[in-house]
Amino acid sequence: VSIEEWRKRTIYQVLTDRFNNLNGGWCTDLSQYCGGTYDGIISRIDYLQDLGVDALWISPVIDQAEDSSYGYHGYWAGDWYDINWHFGGDDGLKRLVTACHSADILVMVDVVANHSGNCNGGRYDYSCVSPFSDSSSYHSDDCDIEDWSNQYEVEHCRLSGLPDLNQENESVQDELYNWINWIVSEYDFDGVRIDTVPEVRADFWDGYVSSSGVSFLIGEVFNGDPAYVGPYQDHVPSVFNYPMYYTIRDVYGGGSSCWNINSRRSQIYENFADPSLLGLFASNHDNPRFLHDYDDPQRLRNAMVYVLAGEGVPVVYYGDEQEFAGGSDPYCRECLWPSGFDTSGDVFTTISLLAHARQKNYDNWVLSDFVERYVLDNLYVFSRGDVLFATTNVGDNSGTEHFVIDNSPFTAGESICDVFYPSTDCFDVNSDGTVDIWLLNGEPKVYVRESDVNNFLG
Ligand code: ABC
Numbered sequence: 044v045s046i047e048e049w050r051k052r053t054i055y056q057v058l059t060d061r062f063n064n065l066n067g068g069w070c071t072d073l074s075q076y077c078g079g080t081y082d083g084i085i086s087r088i089d090y091l092q093d094l095g096v097d098a099l100w101i102s103p104v105i106d107q108a109e110d111s112s113y114g115y116h117g118y119w120a121g122d123w124y125d126i127n128w129h130f131g132g133d134d135g136l137k138r139l140v141t142a143c144h145s146a147d148i149l150v151m152v153d154v155v156a157n158h159s160g161n162c163n164g165g166r167y168d169y170s171c172v173s174p175f176s177d178s179s180s181y182h183s184d185d186c187d188i189e190d191w192s193n194q195y196e197v198e199h200c201r202l203s204g205l206p207d208l209n210q211e212n213e214s215v216q217d218e219l220y221n222w223i224n225w226i227v228s229e230y231d232f233d234g235v236r237i238d239t240v241p242e243v244r245a246d247f248w249d250g251y252v253s254s255s256g257v258s259f260l261i262g263e264v265f266n267g268d269p270a271y272v273g274p275y276q277d278h279v280p281s282v283f284n285y286p287m288y289y290t291i292r293d294v295y296g297g298g299s300s301c302w303n304i305n306s307r308r309s310q311i312y313e314n315f316a317d318p319s320l321l322g323l324f325a326s327n328h329d330n331p332r333f334l335h336d337y338d339d340p341q342r343l344r345n346a347m348v349y350v351l352a353g354e355g356v357p358v359v360y361y362g363d364e365q366e367f368a369g370g371s372d373p374y375c376r377e378c379l380w381p382s383g384f385d386t387s388g389d390v391f392t393t394i395s396l397l398a399h400a401r402q403k404n405y406d407n408w409v410l411s412d413f414v415e416r417y418v419l420d421n422l423y424v425f426s427r428g429d430v431l432f433a434t435t436n437v438g439d440n441s442g443t444e445h446f447v448i449d450n451s452p453f454t455a456g457e458s459i460c461d462v463f464y465p466s467t468d469c470f471d472v473n474s475d476g477t478v479d480i481w482l483l484n485g486e487p488k489v490y491v492r493e494s495d496v497n498n499f500l501g
């Protein structure tokens with residue numbers, strides 16, 4: 044699957060353990076397994092299709108080192124060549140990939156090359172790890188990462204006490220390169236999400252990427268500074284746009300000036316090789332959810348318009364569409380099934396409309412350049428092709444805002460329509476070419492020409 048194909052996709056991030064437990068039930072302890080499986084996901088592919096997402100990012104798939112607690116999230120590797128039986132094992136994973144491919148959903152696997160798990164609760168016990176069961180596979184520095192500004196420490200010390208693989212040991216490096224090639228080809232994955240990128244020396248990733256056999260790999264560099272994150276895109280084709288994540292939250296959540304989007308974009312252009320390929324997101328599994336920090340679905344709707352139509356590849360974190368509001372890890376990792384997979388909420392509908400429009404890609408708007416059109420403290424308007432997006436940061440219950448903008452893809456006298464529900468609302472572009480934008484109670488709007496409405500909505 045080509046990079047160009049990935050650009051059109053909308054990625055949906057699930058924690059495999061939390062998406063669907065076919066036996067139902069409630070999860071009482073979010074720090075342990077809750078029973079979600081690959082077959083659970085397969086049985087709800089229709090839900091993914093209703094939402095309009097067409098790429099699925101699943102948890103790390105391999106067997107876990109089980110000590111006093113359990114790696115329900117998948118980041119604590121045990122047997123690298125075995126598939127986590129809790130999720131359905133080898134057969135279950137193969138069934139999932141086949142079912143997704145039949146539904147034209149790409150599958151992205153999450154992988155870790157920085158560390159393994161701890162065995163039997165011991166800091167130096169590697170006995171349950173295969174093939175890295177010997178201490179020579181790990182960095183000998185024996186320290187924990189404390190100072191995130193010390194890059195030597197970040198690369199050689201342990202993240203949360205996890206055994207830190209020594210990629211400077213050539214046999215470890217070769218094994219990791221062989222492993223990524225094996226896992227991708229054995230399970231027919233279409234893309235890769237790479238964990239803990241800055242915790243391994245940057246040039247390790249060159250060989251990892253070329254061994255992977257896929258074109259789209261997206262790395263996690265958990266840092267808000269574009270100057271720190273940007274250079275990693277010289278080694279991994281895409282990385283998550285963590286700098287823009289913080290800006291999306293500050294602006295649409297916290298109500299800081301929309302000019303912050305403008306200035307963040309300039310920084311991103313200065314520091315990244317290809318801003319258009321970065322992963323755009325408003326929530327993930329390591330941070331309190333958007334609605335936890337900003338308790339207003341109208342604000343989340345604006346953020347999702349930016350995520351789905353802004354510059355980058357959109358990533359929707361499961362549960363945001365259900366307006367979940369969990370706090371820090373593990374509370375942001377709720378079980379989805381108690382929601383009943385409802386498809387009627389405002390945030391669900393907003394995501395669904397835009398994600399389906401992305402699939403339609405009428406007039407190639409998804410692949411067209413992002414053009415910033417009009418910015419005020421409380422208004423951010425941009426276009427992709429001939430689609431115009433108006434977002435605001437004032438939140439619900441804020442009354443009516445009226446703007447007249449003099450920069451849009453439309454010309455005087457044309458009839459254009461806001462396509463958001465409950466009904467499409469059409470009006471004419473003013474005779475001087477300006478467009479009147481009315482936003483009620485902090486809502487976002489999306490405008491297309493009246494003659495294009497059906498093409499856009501499909
Ligand atoms: C467990 C417990 C947690 C507990 C933690 C210490 O141990 O569950 O309650 O707090 C997995 C599990 C976690 C588990 C960990 C450790 O393993 O999912 O539940 O936490 O056992 C990735 C994954 C993540 C995964 C791992 C480990 C890595 O997405 O799910 O965790 O495989 C660092 C790493 C990053 C990692 C993240 C959790 O920790 O770099 O890869 N995520 C600074 C640093 C970041 C650092 C971050 C958090 O703090 O720069 O590198 O991320 O510790 C901004 C700044 C940033 C700053 C943030 C906080 O603020 O610009 O630099 O980030 O403004």
Ligand code: CA
Pocket residue numbers: 157197198199200207208242243
């Ligand atoms: Ca390391």
